[in-house]
Amino acid sequence: MKITFIMPSIGKKPGDLSYVKTWQMEPLQIAILSALTPSDINREFYDDRLENINYETQTDLVAITVETYTARRSYEIAYQFRKKNVKVVMGGFHATLVPEEVRQYCDILFVGEAEGLWEKLIIDLKNNELKSEYINHSPLSLANIFPDRTIFSGKRYQKLGLIETGRGCTFNCDFCSIQKFYKRTYRYRPLEDVVTELKSLPYKYYFFVDDNIVANIVHAKKLFTALIPLKIKWFTQGSINMADDPELLDLMKRSGCLGVLIGFESLNDKTLSSMNKGINLKHDREKSILKIQAAGIKIYGTFVFGHENDQEKDFDKTFRFVLKHKFFIAAFNHLVPFPGTEMYERFKRNGSLINEKYWLDHNYCFGDVSYRPQNFSAETLSRLCFLYRKKFYSTASIFTRFFNRTNFQHFSHPFFYLLISILSRRDAKKRQGLPMGTGQAYE
Numbered sequence: 001m002k003i004t005f006i007m008p009s010i011g012k013k014p015g016d017l018s019y020v021k022t023w024q025m026e027p028l029q030i031a032i033l034s035a036l037t038p039s040d041i042n043r044e045f046y047d048d049r050l051e052n053i054n055y056e057t058q059t060d061l062v063a064i065t066v067e068t069y070t071a072r073r074s075y076e077i078a079y080q081f082r083k084k085n086v087k088v089v090m091g092g093f094h095a096t097l098v099p100e101e102v103r104q105y106c107d108i109l110f111v112g113e114a115e116g117l118w119e120k121l122i123i124d125l126k127n128n129e130l131k132s133e134y135i136n137h138s139p140l141s142l143a144n145i146f147p148d149r150t151i152f153s154g155k156r157y158q159k160l161g162l163i164e165t166g167r168g169c170t171f172n173c174d175f176c177s178i179q180k181f182y183k184r185t186y187r188y189r190p191l192e193d194v195v196t197e198l199k200s201l202p203y204k205y206y207f208f209v210d211d212n213i214v215a216n217i218v219h220a221k222k223l224f225t226a227l228i229p230l231k232i233k234w235f236t237q238g239s240i241n242m243a244d245d246p247e248l249l250d251l252m253k254r255s256g257c258l259g260v261l262i263g264f265e266s267l268n269d270k271t272l273s274s275m276n277k278g279i280n281l282k283h284d285r286e287k288s289i290l291k292i293q294a295a296g297i298k299i300y301g302t303f304v305f306g307h308e309n310d311q312e313k314d315f316d317k318t319f320r321f322v323l324k325h326k327f328f329i330a331a332f333n334h335l336v337p338f339p340g341t342e343m344y345e346r347f348k349r350n351g352s353l354i355n356e357k358y359w360l361d362h363n364y365c366f367g368d369v370s371y372r373p374q375n376f377s378a379e380t381l382s383r384l385c386f387l388y389r390k391k392f393y394s395t396a397s398i399f400t401r402f403f404n405r406t407n408f409q410h411f412s413h414p415f416f417y418l419l420i421s422i423l424s425r426r427d428a429k430k431r432q433g434l435p436m437g438t439g440q441a442y443e
């Protein structure tokens, strides 16, 4: 018996089969599914981002993980297998947040987290009793989850270990699908499991994929203390309140933290307030940045534009802000109303969405704006985001931000900064205009 796992791409530009390098990372969710699958079942894995899928493969079940931006491509892939009478199961964020759509394109809908339910699906598969849907109402503890990375063998991923130490976030940002998926909860893995997994891996650099690594400060301190003896280097994402606690920052740094992604979202307090990003409103961002950088931690700041209070001049103000603070990386993104979020429902109610199912439209591309912003056109918002991304990675900007104390903690850091800047500049152009799907039939 065999299961074929598939990680879909967003889509492909005609004639360009190469992929965005900074996205070329091991898909941890596939390794977790593989680990939950008993060893008497054969497994194979196609990463549509890197290789062609063999639709002729002899398999008993195809499992596709679906996100909003990969939904159309997922349906195209499923269509090819289902034509050959191969059953397809779909799970992931999009399957959980938009189940009524996803069930139309698969044989088995899988809602929620995999652990505890995937095993039941496998038993049903063996008994030829697969049901049309599996819904995980009560997620399990995160103990004893050790991803099976042998499923990645032979694939060329970035040499960066992806590790999960916890899931979810307790904040309530109205654009965020993470808090919807996890219902504003945060759970963490036992420390000994994280340490055991790290000890078994060969990487020098790690990315902790947690949605907010400081969601529980007491636990975060224990985690960072446990990491110190491992002498690893790592990046992660977390909320700005980490700056409040000097002991936390010290432990982060001593445990090998090189940098952290922080969602600043906006410099406009009205915008922060209406998107429900209260945690950022409560913090003086300038002082917080200084504290984090003084601890020797680089900042990857993300910003979103296109809210009802946003004006064109906010782009320039934000650009000057990130240059002043010499951010390692900054993202200039437009709002994306992900289905299942409060923001999507509000935009739908007030008629702002240009296309309610923009993710299924092959003419909708990465970088396009899917709603009508109030103070500029959708095209202007898309153009300005792309323009400021290019400005951020211009030679002048890279040179200005180079002279940040966090780039000079070790002789390798200046080279690392330049490498990431050049790669990110190339990828910013490569991502823009990537269509949803490949244009093939999916129904």
Ligand code: SF4
Pocket (backbone or CB within 6 Å): 168, 169, 170, 171, 172, 173, 176, 177, 178, 179, 211, 212, 239, 263
């Ligand atoms: S802080 Fe980040 S992860 Fe948490 S709800 Fe807001 S956007 Fe989502």
